[in-house]
Amino acid sequence: MSSFKALQTSESAEGRFETRIIEREVSELPAGEVLIRVSYSSLNYKDALSASGNRGVTRNYPHTPGIDAAGIVVESSASGYSEGDEVIVTGYDLGMNTAGGFGQLIRVPATWVIKRPSGLSLREAMALGTAGLTAALCVDKLERAGLVPGDAPVLVTGATGGVGSIAVALLSRLGYNVAAVTGKVEQTQFLTSLGATQVIERSVLQSGTEKPMLKEQWAGAVDTVGGDILFNVIKSLQRGASVACCGLTAGTNFQANVLPFILRGVNLLGVDSVEIPRSTKASMWDKLSTQWKLPNLNELVQEISMEELPQAIERMLAGQQTGRMLVRLD
Numbered sequence: 129m130s131s132f133k134a135l136q137t138s139e140s141a142e143g144r145f146e147t148r149i150i151e152r153e154v155s156e157l158p159a160g161e162v163l164i165r166v167s168y169s170s171l172n173y174k175d176a177l178s179a180s181g182n183r184g185v186t187r188n189y190p191h192t193p194g195i196d197a198a199g200i201v202v203e204s205s206a207s208g209y210s211e212g213d214e215v216i217v218t219g220y221d222l223g224m225n226t227a228g229g230f231g232q233l234i235r236v237p238a239t240w241v242i243k244r245p246s247g248l249s250l251r252e253a254m255a256l257g258t259a260g261l262t263a264a265l266c267v268d269k270l271e272r273a274g275l276v277p278g279d280a281p282v283l284v285t286g287a288t289g290g291v292g293s294i295a296v297a298l299l300s301r302l303g304y305n306v307a308a309v310t311g312k313v314e315q316t317q318f319l320t321s322l323g324a325t326q327v328i329e330r331s332v333l334q335s336g337t338e339k340p341m342l343k344e345q346w347a348g349a350v351d352t353v354g355g356d357i358l359f360n361v362i363k364s365l366q367r368g369a370s371v372a373c374c375g376l377t378a379g380t381n382f383q384a385n386v387l388p389f390i391l392r393g394v395n396l397l398g399v400d401s402v403e404i405p406r407s408t409k410a411s412m413w414d415k416l417s418t419q420w421k422l423p424n425l426n427e428l429v430q431e432i433s434m435e436e437l438p439q440a441i442e443r444m445l446a447g448q449q450t451g452r453m454l455v456r457l458d
């Protein structure tokens with residue numbers, strides 16, 4: 129294969145960003161020890177930002193987005209990987225300034241590559257994708273901070289999104305009582321099918337920003353949206369409880385005060401899935417393929433082709449995406 133198909137976002141002379149499918153040469157791929165034929169990628173919020181010209185994600189265009197990929201090694205100059213190995217790559221610079229998983233081939237440093245765990249197919253790995261890895265990291269951090277299943281609910285914001293929906297399913301799978309916050313109440317049935325025991329309209333979490341504290345409710349929380357909703361979550365955590373903060377769809381800034389921290393001893397835990405050690409990623413993939421394996425992965429996922437990506441990106445930017453978008457490349 130000397131040429132391959134890839135989605136490419138380019139900037140027009142008027143500064144508009146356009147995404148279309150092109151034919152690329154393998155020789156155009158960046159240097160790296162491992163060449164991988166991508167079977168599946170997935171659509172994450174960061175891909176939608178990259179595909180719409182967000183310079184905080186991607187500095188230079190034209191560019192192929194796709195922050196995660198699962199596929200088969202075609203060539204490797206690194207010991208540890210050989211032709212035919214099934215592998216996963218998520219995060220680091222993939223899809224940011226390195227041509228990403230929305231192309232049929234990627235070439236990456238061996239230090240980014242993880243062997244597919246035996247309990248997950250390549251398809252299942254990308255059904256989870258970066259969103260699943262991030263949800264797992266959030267749950268892992270909460271449990272390390274002392275969260276255990278009990279009666280009080282664990283809150284998940286942005287619950288119909290990629291990270292949110294997997295966090296709901298995972299927490300439910302692990303025996304937690306899950307409260308899902310969403311701007312799409314029409315998706316209540318979807319959320320209850322994933323295991324949510326209550327569904328809360330987003331506007332409820334948006335009110336009370338002016339109050340210094342709110343009623344103690346949540347045993348823990350996974351926040352995928354940030355902004356003032358995050359601080360309202362912090363203000364309504366139970367004494368000593370924690371929120372794992374991983375997203376920014378509601379905004380990067382929030383008004384805060386120290387009272388929940390010094391009067392209730394609550395914890396704000398940051399979660400990064402991108403630049404963490406490969407060993408941490410591998411241990412999360414192992415969990416997701418064994419004791420944390422989700423029985424309802426297929427219900428969470430809609431499979432699309434490369435041709436359908438531009439429309440899906442628009443939906444994601446408008447906050448209309450529900451569940452996970454699996455992208456079929458071969």
Ligand code: NDP
Nearest residue numbers: 173286287288289290291310311375376377378400401447
């Ligand atoms: P999705 O677009 O799939 O999900 C985002 C969800 O957020 C939406 O479905 C919607 O859910 C909710 N939402 C959208 N707009 C708003 C708004 N204005 N106010 C409040 N809620 C809103 O994205 P992903 O799941 O891929 O990513 C979620 C977030 O997590 C992103 O900010 C992303 O950048 C971040 N992320 C961070 C990672 C890390 O390493 N820290 C890794 C992966 C993602 P609903 O309608 O149900 O409320």
